[in-house]
Amino acid sequence: MVQQILEKKYPFRKEYGIVQTLFEDDFEKSKITFVTEIERLEPFEYSIRRKNILINDKAPDLVIEQISEKIGNIFFPLEVETLENGNLKHISNLDEIRKRWKSLKPKLVEYYKGKLAQGLIKNIEDELESKNIIQNRILNSFFYRLYFLPFRDYIKEENTDFDLYLPVFPFKNKVKYNIQIIDSNLSEEGKVMMKISGKCIDPRSFEQIINNRKIAESDEENFIGKVELTYQFNKEDGSIFSIHAEISLQSKDEKKVRLINFELYQL
Incomplete structure (x- = not known):
């Protein structure tokens, strides 16, 4: 049953x-x-959107929180295809995510200065070069690990x-x-x-x-x-x-x- x-x-x-x-x-x-x-489009295809993020009950206000939120938003909407059991097969819109980053990066570089901002920007730049690293970023989410068990x-x-x-x-x-x-x-x-x-x-x-x-x-x-x-x-x-x-x-x-x-x- x-x-x-x-x-x-x-x-x-x-x-x-x-x-x-x-x-x-x-x-x-x-x-x-x-x-x-979460929108289930096909038997093993999903579209995931995220909004209204609050950190400690308030909108991100620290510089590191603001940058992290903006960088995190480039991954959404996230479109994934899963195996029959729910495990991640691949990210369907990876090229679109990379395009979002190319559009966002100049704005971040212009607005946020300092070593901390530069480090975060360089990290995401390196991550987006590797499909495996990006998939690991998705799997490092409690939401994804538990929802698609x-x-x-x-x-x-x-x-x-x-x-x-x-x-x-x-x-x-x-x-x-x-x-x-x-x-x-x-x-x-x-x-x-x-x-x-x-x-x-x-x-x-x-x-x-x-x-x-x-x-x-x-x-x-x-x-x-x-x-x-x-x-x-x-x-x-x-x-x-x-x-x-x-x-x-x-x-x-x-x-x-x-x-x-x-x-x-x-x-």
Whole structure:
């Protein structure tokens, strides 16, 4: 029953409110809110738009926030083609994104001065030269990783566990979690509800993860990580109605804690 409902029907268009909050050592460090529109054009083709970005409940005002927002906006609308299971196949409008950058760059160079601005501009210039780097930028989004999770692959068999790599630290190697679908049923409102739980099994130490190192020097487990996900799906078209996610990583002595709360809800 659940497998059949998760068969997405097209076309559909959904608008979502998204709130992503980062806590470090029990203190709220940042909160980002925005609105995203997802349009399913063909069985495996999607158009993604983003708007109304707020950082800590206000429009970006710091120079680095303003530049980052302007650079981020060149990626939207983003058109992607996925594999049947939902994983990214390729970006369909990459040439258009590069044209947007060519139009934006002179304005940034003229308006924003200093080493910080120059560094950000050079970074995006280098990134746009590589298709793989751009695709990794997309995959380094909690929104994309969680919205396009390949559910159908994971619920074919009972008690199937699988590995999920999450961007716990931006622009660094993703952290490996092993998770399992622990419950799926129909709610009283007619939504398909699915609960997923798991733990971090990354072979690196906490410090190696922070420092973006790929190979562990020790097998000693010195950190704890958990993930709790709750999804609701629309029964009529298989689209996602809401996501609640809590991803944590902390050192074994609990002196360093990183917690990410991600909320997505259909408007």
